[in-house]
Every structure is written in structure tokens, then in C-alpha cells.
Amino acid sequence: MIRRLFQSRLFLRYMLSYLTILLLPLILLTVLIYQSAVRNLRTEIERSHLNQLTQARVTVDARIRELSDIASRIAYDNRLTRYRVHDPYFSSEAIAALDQYKATSSIIGELFLYFHGDEQIYSSTGLSSLDVFQSKYSFAGWDKEQVRQDLNTAAFPFMRPADRVMRNGHIEQSMLAYVVPVTPNNPNPHGTLLYLIEEGEFNGLIRSILGSYQGLTYVFDNKGQVLTANRQGETLSAEETRQLFEQPGGIHSLVLGGSRHSVVSVKSDLNGWTYTTVMPSSQFFSRVAHVRSMMLLLFTLVGLIGVFASLLLARRQYSPISQLAEFASSAFKAPAGRGSRASDELEHIRRVLRESSQRAGLQEPYARNHYLLMLLKYGGSESLTPDLLEAFQLRFDRQRYAVLVLEWEGPHDRAEAPPSLPGGLADLELPALAASLYAVELPEPNRFAFIAGFDPAEGEAEAGQLRRVVEAAREHAEGQLAAGPSIGVGTVYPGPGQLNESYIEACSAFEFRLSTGPGGTSFFAELSDAPGPADWLPPSLLLKLTQSLKQGSYDVAVPVIREALGFLQTSGAAVPLMRCMSYDLLNAMLKTASELGLPHSARDIPSVTAFSSLEELEESFRQLASRICSQAELNAKTEERTLMDRIVAYIDQHYGDHALSLESISHEYSISPSHFSRSFKEKVGLNFTQYVWQKRVEEVKRQLAATSDPLKDIIVQVGYWDAPNFIRKFKKETGLTPGQYRKQYAPDPAGASFDEEDAE
Structure with missing residues (x-):
């Protein structure tokens, strides 16, 4: 084996290349490794802080959302209406209710409820006038008149920066004030909720996630004001602080205070706040000092095992080339006069690649349509490399994407049936609309989709x-x-990653097309506008869920279930009504399962009354959806295998029919030609034309060897009208003309009729 390797010029070139690399100056390698270590450690620390800061942002957003939810519940709490709060009999109940709401969030220092135009303000500790409240809570940067104005005019939630608050005239604390109008998102609020949050509590929430590190932490509002900061002894100027706020999200390097700093910044989509950490770059280099002590030992080992490593690397590099060369030798015979295989390995591989490239060119339309079909079923366009996207002539660089499903009434005459994807529809550019469309042939006849x-x-x-x-x-x-x-039209999404959802919606809208009549257009986004009982699940949700289950698309079904249960949670309906709506969701799933032939026992059906929370009910529905989608995919695969078996049997019986064609079989079995061609080749290993040709040739061989019938009659019997063309193809495949084949294999060639010239 070793001797054979050293006889290969390609292997020797690889080995010499690795030896040359090992002879490079060690000092250069030392510098590269040292710089790489610093860079990797810096990236590791920055990425870690970016992840931690993102987690802190998510945690704070959750707390702020929690405060908004409390405001919504207070707005609809009958105990906290203006009438009941002012009533002496019910006021104690209102104060107790506020105390309960305050206890639901750990970051609330104090909670106040104020009604517009009122001279009193209410808290979890009792009722007081505005003057008393302002004497108990004196803000350094929020004067009394501004407090009164903000409480009466606040239309949107806002957070005031951390401010020094004098409590009861002698206790000073740093606190943030979060003002939320009541009712939230109402253009005409009737009151205001004021949350007081201790800055230490707010910062502690962030510190618990970031841990201990050397640097600064800032939280900016959407206007660039510093809501809170953890400076750890280091301070920045106002201009430098403003510079931090203007940095886009991500990791940056800035000179602050005369030294280089690493800045990590993330922005909240909930309220526009910016979270920023600032770390001195010098801390990165202190962690790589131990690398220097390892360099000498490392390169000593490199020198000792250099030659051995060169042999191993060269052999590893040469091994796939050798295997490819062996494959090329088995697939193609080397022309006479060529050198030995060892000197011609790459040439063998080049020949195989040229042949494969030619074959791939023939299969490209099928591969393109198959990829687009998988994109509609599973979503995500990142699975293709730029080279393949270019080969398929696809570009997913638009900002909005939707799916259209089209079907037309095709002719009933098989001979006149058009192809499922007519020419000119594969690519459609609409410059006037800044739009582009890609057509995808669907398995159903006379139906295709537009991306x-x-x-x-x-x-x-x-x-x-x-x-x-x-x-x-x-x-x-x-x-x-x-x-x-x-036409059925799905919802518009901000990228191609959710094309599977838009496709399910387009199919749902297409199924709903009866309301628009033949040739009409149905938009999924408009299905929810269909008249129906108030406060019930929208018909579009149930229709989309049913379609996703039938398509076996679990990735689409789960968000639909979550959206439906979210609708129940936010509908404000009574518990019995929510259960009825849950039964609607369950019935839609069970009906789909029944149509797919999925058996259910009584214990497998989730009961909407047996769960303590919507999360448990959602998990049960998700498990049921998983089983249904698995069954749908299994049914689809079984039906396709059964259909292909039937088609193969049909071809075996009718290959002698001269009208047998890809289109005729597609029409016979209600399947699109390209989908049939693709599935048939996966099943048989040959394309349709090759398979029919092989059946006809085998039958011609059998009759030539077993009968004395004229060649022209035999050719017509197997479905061929063009006898000369058949004879040329027969000779190309077998190396013999039909007459020569009969002479060689017929038991009594003397009695046979040789009429090749007549046939030609």
C-alpha cells in the first residue's frame, strides 16, 4: 500500500506541499497563533456579553409587559372604577385590590392609581390628596406641576429616567417612574397608573444576568435619555454617552476616555429601549498570557512529528482523490495510449464531472421545481448556497413574500390536454410593481403556485x-x-422563511373559492372578515389549521394552535364559552384526523376541561397535531408509492400503445407531468421515456428470437410508427441490427423474414 502511494505523482506533490508548509519560519506561526488567540477570546467574550445582554433585554421586556398587563387588568377591574373607589363603603376593597396587583410584580416599589381631574390619588397603602402625595414623594427632576400635568394628560406609556426621590421628607432613594394611561391603547384614557421602581431593583435584575464583569451598563430610552446606568466607578462624558446611544445593535469598538473599549448594544422591539455594555479592551489581553508559555512546547512537538504529520495529511488529502479516480476508472475506460492511472487521476475525475454536468443540466428544471416545492412545504430559503441559487436562477432579495395558488379548467380530451406548467410562466418579472414571481408546478393537474x-x-x-x-x-x-x-392568495410575510405558512393560507383561501365562483380570487387575509358569531374563533384560523394538518405541516399547525388559544385568552369570554370555542378547535383537528384515517381511542382525545392552564391544553393539542401531521405525511408517501405501482403496472400492460406518453398517463391518473416524471424516476431508476423504450426493446428482442413475424409488424405492435428510427436506436443500444439479432438468436433463422431494408 505504501509503495503504491509513493508511485503516485499526485500523492508526492501533496506530501512535498505539507513539508514546505512546516518549514515556514516558526516566528510567523507564533505571531499568527497569538493574534488568533486574542481575537478568538475577544470574540468569545463579546458574544457571551451579547447573549447575556439580549437575555437581560428579554427579561426587562417581560417585566415591562407584565406592568402593562397589570394596567389592563386594573382598567377592567370593577373594584377599581371611579365610582367604587370614591365610595366610602367600597374604597377599602379598592385599596386591597391595588395591594394585590402590586404584589404580582417583584419590581414594583409602589403603585398609584389616579383618575383624570381628580384631586385624590390611590395606592396600595390608602387614599391621599395630590398635595399629600407630592409632599411624601418629592422628585428632584420632576416638579409638582409637571407631575400633575403628566398624570392628567399621559396618552402613551413612558418611563422617566432614574431620579432622586425624597420620601417623607428625609429618606432619599433613586427611583424610576413608569406612567401608563388607563385604559392602555385607548385614545381617550380616563386615568393613569404610576409605578415607582427602585433603581437598585431594576439594575439588580440586569446584573443578575450579566454577572460580574469589568465595564459599564446603560439603558437608554427611545429618545436617548439614560434611564439607568451601572457605572462601577468609571464615568463617560455626555458626548460619549450620546455616541453609545447612536451605535446600531451588535458589537463595536470605540475609543472612550482615551482608551479602546468594546461596546455591545441591543435594542428592544417592545419599547425602543437600547441596552449597552462598555468593556475596556485591555481585559482581553490579560487572559492570553498563558498562551505564550505554551508556544515553545507546541512547536517542539510540531518539529518532532512534522514528517509523520505530512505523511498522514497527504494520505488523507489523497484518499478521496484516489477513490474518485477509481470510480472514474470503473465508469469510463481510459483511451488507448494513455499513461498509467496514477499519472491520470485528475483527468479521470474531469471526464466524470463533465459527464455529470451534462446530465445535471437535463435535470435542472426538475431540481428547481422540486426545491421550490420543498420551500412551499417546509419554508426557509437558506438551505441553498449562492452557487445553486444562481444555477436555479432564483433570487430571494425582495422585502415581502406571498404565495398564490392557481388552477384552471383543463380540456377533457386527453390528446388536447395542456402541460401543467405552460411555457412563459416559470419566471415573471414585474418591474412596474417592483415584483418578481416564480412558478411552482404542484402535484395536482392543472394547478400551480406562484411565489x-x-x-x-x-x-x-x-x-x-x-x-x-x-x-x-x-x-x-x-x-x-x-x-x-x-386563485387563492396567502398572507404577505416579511421574508421567504415563512413561505410554507403563506402556502397553507393560499391553499385555505383556494378551498374557500366557492364563495367567489369559478375564475375568482380569494384572499386569506379577507377570510376573517366573513360574517360569523362575535367572540368565536375566526373561520380563517380553523381553515388554516385544517389545511396545515392535511398538508402534514407541523411547523405551521403549531403557531396556528398557539394563535387560536391566544385568541381565547385575550377574548375576555366566560369560561364556559371558552370551553365551547376550545371544542371547535378540537373538533376541527379530530375531523381532519378522521379524514386522514388516523384512529383515536377515547383516552387519546384531549378533554378541554381536564387542564389547569391553557399551556397544558396547548401541549395536548400540539401532541395531537404531531400525530395527525405524521399520519398525513405517511398517507402521502403511501399513496404516492401505490400510485407509482399502479402506473408501472399500467405501462407494463400498455407500452405497445403508440399514444402512450407522459401527458396521457398524467391525465389518466390526475397528476402533473413533472411530478409524475420525478416520482417515476425515483421509483424505477429510469425516466419514463427510457423505461418505455426498454420495455419495447425487450419485447422486440423476444419476438425476433421467438417468431418469424416481419420486423415492421413487430415494431408497430410495440407502439413505434417510425421503423427506420427504431432500427437506428436498436443498433446503437445492442450493437446489432434487428436482422443481425434475429440471425444470432433465432432458433430457425432460415425461416425468418429479414426486411430491414423494407422497414427503412
């Missing part, structure tokens, strides 16, 4: 722009099809 991508236009709603794209697609399809298609 529509477009960029939002200024001053125009997305719904209107999508409608114009749909109309343009309809006009183009009608020009190609000479028929008006029925």
Missing part, C-alpha cells in the same frame, strides 16, 4: 400592492392558458 416577492411602495398599503401583483399574474396566466384561473 410572489415584491418591495413595499411608498404611500401604498401592502394589501393594495399585493392585489395589483395578483391581477398582473392573472393577466399573464390568462394570456398563457387562454382560460381564467381560480
Whole structure:
């Protein structure tokens, strides 16, 4: 084996290359390793802080959302209405209710409820006038008149920066004030909630996640004000602080206070706050001092095992080349006069690649359609490399994406049946609408989908722009099809990653098309506008859930279930009504399971009354959805295997029919031609044309060897009209003409009729 390796020029070149690399100056390698260690450690620390800061942002957002939820509950709490709070009999009950709400959040220092125009303010400790409240809580940067104005006019929630608060005239604390109008999101609030949060409690929440590190932490509001800061002894100027706020989210390097700092920043989508940490870059270098002591030992070992490593690396590099060369030798015979295999390995591989490239060119349309179909089923466009995207001539660089499902009434005459994807529909550019569409042939006959991508236009709603794209697609399809298609349109999403959801919605809208009539357009976004009982689950949710289960799309079904249960949670309906709506959701799932043939025992059906929370009910529904989707995928695979078995049996019986074609079988079994071609090759290993040709050739061989029938009659019997063309193809495959084959294999060639010249 070793001797054979050293006989290969390619292996020797690899070995010499590795030896040359090991002879490079060790000082250069030392510098590279040292710099790499510093860079990697810096990246590790920055990434760690970015993750921690993101977690801190999520935690704080959750607390702020918790305060908003408390405000919503207070707004609808009958105990805290203006009438009951002012009533002497019920006021104690209102104060107790505020105390209960205060206890639900650990960061609330004090909670106050104020009604517009009132001279009194209410808290968990009792009732007091505004003057008494302002004498007990004196803000250094929030004067009394401004406090009164903000309490009466606040229309949106806002957080005031940390301020020194004098409590009861002698206790000074640093606190943040969070003002929330009551009712939240109401353009005409009738009151205001004031949360007082101790800055130490707020900072402690962030510190518990970030841990101990050397640096600063800032929290900015959406206007650049510092809400709170943990400076740890180091301070920055106002200009430097402003510079921190202006940095985009991510990791940056800035010179602050005359030294280099690493800045990590994340922004909240909930309220626009910016969370920033500032770390001196010098701390990165202190952690790599031990690397220097390892360098000498490392390169001593490199020198000792250098030659051995060169042999191993060269062999490892050469091994796949050798295997590919062996494959090339088994697939292609080397031309006469060539050198030995060891000197011709790459040439063998080049020949295989050229042949494979030619074959791949023939399969590219099928691969392109298959990828787009998988994109519709499972979502995500990141699975293709830029090279493959370029090969498929696909670009997913639009800002908005939606899916359109189209179907037209095809002719009933098999001979006149058009292909499922007419020419001219594969790619459609609409420059006037800043849109592009990719057509995807679906397994169903006379049906295909458009992946529509477009960029939002200024001053125009997305719904209107999508409608114009749909109309343009309809006009183009009608020009190609000479028929008006029925169209179902999914929801617009901000990227191609959710095309599977839009496809499910488009199928749902398409199934709903009966309301629009043949040739109509149905938008999923408009299904929810269909009339129905108030406070019940929207029909579009149930329809989308049913479609996702039938398609076996678990990734789409789970968000729909979560959205439906979220609707129940926020509907404000009574518990019995919520249970009834839950039964609607369960019935839709069980009906789909029944249609798919999934058996259920009584104990497997979740009971909406047996759960203590919606989270447990959601988990039960998710398990049921998983079983249904698994069954749907199993049914689809079983049906396709059964269908292919039936088609193969049909071809075996009718290959002698001269009208047998890809389109005729597709029409016979109600399947699109390209999907049939793709599935047939996966099943048989040959494409349709090759398989039919092999069946016909085998039958011709059998009749040539067993009968004395004229060649022209035999060729017609196997479904061929063009005898000369058949003879040429027969000779190319077997190396013999039909007459020569009969002479060689017929038991009584003397009695046979040789009529090749007549056939030609």
C-alpha cells in the first residue's frame, strides 16, 4: 500500500506541499497563533456579553409587559372604577385590590392609581390628596406641576429616567417612574397608573444576568435619555454617552476616555429601549498570557512529528482523490495510449464531472421545481448556497413574500390536454410593481403556485400592492392558458422563511373559492372578515389549521394552535364559552384526523376541561397535531408509492400503445407531468421515456428470437410508427441490427423474414 502511494505523482506533490508548509519560519506561526488567540477570546467574550445582554433585554421586556398587563387588568377591574373607589363603603376593597396587583410584580416599589381631574390619588397603602402625595414623594427632576400635568394628560406609556426621590421628607432613594394611561391603547384614557421602581431593583435584575464583569451598563430610552446606568466607578462624558446611544445593535469598538473599549448594544422591539455594555479592551489581553508559555512546547512537538504529520495529511488529502479516480476508472475506460492511472487521476475525475454536468443540466428544471416545492412545504430559503441559487436562477432579495395558488379548467380530451406548467410562466418579472414571481408546478393537474416577492411602495398599503401583483399574474396566466384561473392568495410575510405558512393560507383561501365562483380570487387575509358569531374563533384560523394538518405541516399547525388559544385568552369570554370555542378547535383537528384515517381511542382525545392552564391544553393539542401531521405525511408517501405501482403496472400492460406518453398517463391518473416524471424516476431508476423504450426493446428482442413475424409488424405492435428510427436506436443500444439479432438468436433463422431494408 505504501509503495503504491509513493508511485503516485499526485500523492508526492501533496506530501512535498505539507513539508514546505512546516518549514515556514516558526516566528510567523507564533505571531499568527497569538493574534488568533486574542481575537478568538475577544470574540468569545463579546458574544457571551451579547447573549447575556439580549437575555437581560428579554427579561426587562417581560417585566415591562407584565406592568402593562397589570394596567389592563386594573382598567377592567370593577373594584377599581371611579365610582367604587370614591365610595366610602367600597374604597377599602379598592385599596386591597391595588395591594394585590402590586404584589404580582417583584419590581414594583409602589403603585398609584389616579383618575383624570381628580384631586385624590390611590395606592396600595390608602387614599391621599395630590398635595399629600407630592409632599411624601418629592422628585428632584420632576416638579409638582409637571407631575400633575403628566398624570392628567399621559396618552402613551413612558418611563422617566432614574431620579432622586425624597420620601417623607428625609429618606432619599433613586427611583424610576413608569406612567401608563388607563385604559392602555385607548385614545381617550380616563386615568393613569404610576409605578415607582427602585433603581437598585431594576439594575439588580440586569446584573443578575450579566454577572460580574469589568465595564459599564446603560439603558437608554427611545429618545436617548439614560434611564439607568451601572457605572462601577468609571464615568463617560455626555458626548460619549450620546455616541453609545447612536451605535446600531451588535458589537463595536470605540475609543472612550482615551482608551479602546468594546461596546455591545441591543435594542428592544417592545419599547425602543437600547441596552449597552462598555468593556475596556485591555481585559482581553490579560487572559492570553498563558498562551505564550505554551508556544515553545507546541512547536517542539510540531518539529518532532512534522514528517509523520505530512505523511498522514497527504494520505488523507489523497484518499478521496484516489477513490474518485477509481470510480472514474470503473465508469469510463481510459483511451488507448494513455499513461498509467496514477499519472491520470485528475483527468479521470474531469471526464466524470463533465459527464455529470451534462446530465445535471437535463435535470435542472426538475431540481428547481422540486426545491421550490420543498420551500412551499417546509419554508426557509437558506438551505441553498449562492452557487445553486444562481444555477436555479432564483433570487430571494425582495422585502415581502406571498404565495398564490392557481388552477384552471383543463380540456377533457386527453390528446388536447395542456402541460401543467405552460411555457412563459416559470419566471415573471414585474418591474412596474417592483415584483418578481416564480412558478411552482404542484402535484395536482392543472394547478400551480406562484411565489410572489415584491418591495413595499411608498404611500401604498401592502394589501393594495399585493392585489395589483395578483391581477398582473392573472393577466399573464390568462394570456398563457387562454382560460381564467381560480386563485387563492396567502398572507404577505416579511421574508421567504415563512413561505410554507403563506402556502397553507393560499391553499385555505383556494378551498374557500366557492364563495367567489369559478375564475375568482380569494384572499386569506379577507377570510376573517366573513360574517360569523362575535367572540368565536375566526373561520380563517380553523381553515388554516385544517389545511396545515392535511398538508402534514407541523411547523405551521403549531403557531396556528398557539394563535387560536391566544385568541381565547385575550377574548375576555366566560369560561364556559371558552370551553365551547376550545371544542371547535378540537373538533376541527379530530375531523381532519378522521379524514386522514388516523384512529383515536377515547383516552387519546384531549378533554378541554381536564387542564389547569391553557399551556397544558396547548401541549395536548400540539401532541395531537404531531400525530395527525405524521399520519398525513405517511398517507402521502403511501399513496404516492401505490400510485407509482399502479402506473408501472399500467405501462407494463400498455407500452405497445403508440399514444402512450407522459401527458396521457398524467391525465389518466390526475397528476402533473413533472411530478409524475420525478416520482417515476425515483421509483424505477429510469425516466419514463427510457423505461418505455426498454420495455419495447425487450419485447422486440423476444419476438425476433421467438417468431418469424416481419420486423415492421413487430415494431408497430410495440407502439413505434417510425421503423427506420427504431432500427437506428436498436443498433446503437445492442450493437446489432434487428436482422443481425434475429440471425444470432433465432432458433430457425432460415425461416425468418429479414426486411430491414423494407422497414427503412
